Amino acid sequence: MNVSVDAVAKSAYTVYSYNAALPTTNKTLDDLGFASNTITINQPSGGTSTITVDTTKDTLATLAAKINADKSTNVTASFNDATGQFSLVSKNTGEGQVTLSTFGNFTADPKDGVDAKATINGITYKQASNTFDMNGINFTVRNQTSSSDPTTVSVKTDTTTILNTIKSFINDYNTLIGTINGKLGEKTYRDFMPLTEDEKSEMKESQITMWEEKAHSGLLKNDNILSGLVSQMRIATMADYQTKTNLTSIGITTGDYTTQGKLVIQDENKLKEAIEADPQKIIDMFTKAAPTGTKVTADMSGVGIFQKLTQFTMTALKQLSEKAGTLTTSSDTTADFIENSLLSDTIRSMKNRETDLAARLSDKETQYYKKFTAMETAINKMNTQSSSLSSFMN
Structure with a gap:
């Protein structure tokens, strides 16, 4: 240019x-x-x-201190007692004058502002600011x-910034x-069930913390949603963007099997060359x-x-939200579950089953009470008849 x-x-x-x-x-x-x-301050733009x-x-x-303390004035005031001069300067550049409506027994010497004027590739630009934007260039x-x-x-394209951004992405991705x-392979401790309030009251805080860590461990082990996500992530990062153009072609690969899909810049020079050759x-x-x-x-080009x-x-x-019944935007573990979630359905089902079992237990108790009452009545009747027979025989 x-x-x-x-x-x-x-x-x-x-x-x-x-x-x-x-x-x-x-x-x-x-x-x-x-x-x-x-006192009115007349701005170069025409405002006041x-x-x-x-x-x-x-x-x-x-007066100078008050003007400088008020940001809305958009001017800077200075006073020189030795010369008896007071100056007012606009904070913005551009054509126009900055003056005060009244200034007592003083003579004003205003100097107009100037617009910037530049010619870029034959096109003339004129504006109040010294900053121009053209074709994405400032x-x-x-x-x-x-x-x-x-x-x-x-x-020239800033290849260093692009390279550093890619490195940052790889770190975050990994x-x-x-x-x-880590969650998919986390160990499960089946002997550590959730604690009741009564159980917690008999334990120390450190014991509760250790127990709950064990109880929470492995809750997402082999979770199908997370397993599917990892699979999609790995395919998406290594699939072709265009024919024979992918991360591998610019020097980025996955590590060995122990890294479980993490990305590695294998050849940084190759990556730099690819950026310089065609950054877009x-x-x-x-x-x-x-x-x-x-x-x-995942494999879409x-x-x-x-x-x-x-x-x-x-x-x-x-999907995790629908399964767990919690909001995707909150980590509050005490919030109510979403009504149509899997866990909410499970909890409702368990509560309904609990109600049904309680009703069946009540029915059983009523039946047994009736039987015992009938049996007690029969025994009392037999005892009465036995006593009558004994009296008759005597």
């Missing part, structure tokens, strides 16, 4: 000089000829802002150049797949989105790895 700078944007400013004899030290604004307690003062108490020094104008000797700007594989292709290999409404599969992994992990989270 050929760039020439015809003008650098500058801020408008105004210097106010005291017309009477010096000094102005400790003189109030009223002494200096200010007639109003409201106001400052409220007390002309009987405020001085030029306190230019900051700092000095004026000769129109006969423009500056040539060469654009952490995730390592965590999932490498970016697309990771970030290319699928067409709207398309069902993404033309879809970026990030897109695939995002969809697979979100699907797995939803």
Whole structure:
């Protein structure tokens, strides 16, 4: 790109000089000829802002402090007591003036702001800011150049940033797949069942912690949802993005069987060369989105790895949520289960079974009470008859 700078944007400013004899030290604004307690600041853009003062108490020094403390004024004020001068400078660059509506017994010397003007590849740009954006390139104008000797700007892709981003992705990916594989192979301690409140009351805190760690261990062992996710992740990362273009072709492979699918940069020079040769292709290999409404599969070509992994992990989270009955956005273990989840159905089924068994137990108790009552009545009747016979025989 050929760039020439015809003008650098500058801020408008105004210097106010005291017309009477010096000094102005400790003189109030009223002494200096200010007639109003409201001072309006006229901005280069045409807008205004106001400052409220007390002309009987405020001085030029306190006026400057009030202006600088109020961010809405968008100006910077300075006061030099030795010269009796007060200056006002706009914080923004660009054409226009910055002035005060009233400034007592002072003479104003305003200097207009200047717009930046630059010619990039033959096209002239003029604006208040010194920053230009063209074709994704950000230019900051700092000095004026000769129109006969423009500056040539060469654009090169920042391969280092792309490489570091890929390395960061690999680290995060390996952490995730390592965590999932750890849960899938976690040991189960079947002798450590969940503790009741009564059991906890008889144990020390350290014993409860150790017991619950054992009880929780292996809850996701060989879980089919997580197993399916790992399988999809491994296929998605190593599948072809385009014909014969995949992670392996740019120097990234999976480790040996002990790493369980973790990624390794086997040849960093090969990866750098691939980025330098066609950076957009490498970016697309990771970030290319699928067409709207398309069902993404692990081996689908033309879809970026990030897109695939995002969809697979979100699907797995939803499935786990439906199974566990907890929200995907919360880790609160005390929250109510989702009504239509597998665990909710299981809990409801167990409670219904408990109610049915309690009813059957009650029925059995009633039956036995009736039988025992009948038997007791019969025994009492027999005892009465036996007593009568015994009396008759005597």
